[in-house]
Amino acid sequence: MESIYLTSLLVGILGGVHCLGMCGGVVGALTFSLDVRVQSSWWRMLPYQLAYNLGRISSYMLIGALFGYLGAALGSLATVLPAQQALQVLAGLFMLALGLYLAGWWYGVVQIEKLGQKLWLRMQPYAKKLTPVKSLPQAWWYGLIWGWLPCGLVYSMLIMALSAGGALQGAMVMLAFGLGTLPNLMLMGVFAFYFTRLARKEWVRKLAGLGVMSMGAWQIYLAMTLKV
Numbered sequence: 001m002e003s004i005y006l007t008s009l010l011v012g013i014l015g016g017v018h019c020l021g022m023c024g025g026v027v028g029a030l031t032f033s034l035d036v037r038v039q040s041s042w043w044r045m046l047p048y049q050l051a052y053n054l055g056r057i058s059s060y061m062l063i064g065a066l067f068g069y070l071g072a073a074l075g076s077l078a079t080v081l082p083a084q085q086a087l088q089v090l091a092g093l094f095m096l097a098l099g100l101y102l103a104g105w106w107y108g109v110v111q112i113e114k115l116g117q118k119l120w121l122r123m124q125p126y127a128k129k130l131t132p133v134k135s136l137p138q139a140w141w142y143g144l145i146w147g148w149l150p151c152g153l154v155y156s157m158l159i160m161a162l163s164a165g166g167a168l169q170g171a172m173v174m175l176a177f178g179l180g181t182l183p184n185l186m187l188m189g190v191f192a193f194y195f196t197r198l199a200r201k202e203w204v205r206k207l208a209g210l211g212v213m214s215m216g217a218w219q220i221y222l223a224m225t226l227k228v
């Protein structure tokens with residue numbers, strides 16, 4: 001089970017290339033909505049960036065707990081081992097698709113992201129009411145809504161949470177994933193220009209894609225070798 005958490009963390013780190021492209025506009029908007037005096041110093045900006053991201057990760061954990069619970073419920077309706085294997089293989093396949101997307105070789109994941117657009121359109125008005133951001137609790141609430149932004153990377157990890165075995169385990173999978181994405185998005189809030197340029201480099205995207213694909217292949221291998 002510990003391998004699921006490690007995989008989630010690594011996918012979050014490697015998927016940072018996708019995060020920079022997907023959430024770059026959100027981070028930039030949040031940064032520029034702060035008071036000018038806060039923007040002038042990255043030390044003053046850091047607590048706000050942390051609050052944004054903690055709110056985002058809180059959303060991931062809530063959704064992960066729900067998916068973990070659903071996965072455990074499904075497992076109770078069938079033989080546990082085959083159900084666990086099937087869910088873990090599905091998670092691995094999603095990660096392979098995500099790796100192909102990150103590397104620029106196949107864009108099927110985009111169709112999955114479109115499924116969440118309607119929900120995001122309902123959430124956006126609430127986010128707008130929280131700007132401009134003037135306090136840390138306000139930043140946390142904005143991040144909580146931000147966590148619902150349609151993202152193939154998040155959806156892939158929710159399949160992993162589905163196979164985790166329970167609500168707590170599902171929440172922990174998404175916590176590990178969220179912590180993996182944290183360095184990229186935290187640093188991007190302060191050094192947005194540099195990290196956006198880095199994310200556009202083809203070799204960076206391909207390396208990240210291959211890394212995520214290797215994690216997916218590893219999960220499929222683990223699923224196929226599970227024993228009673």
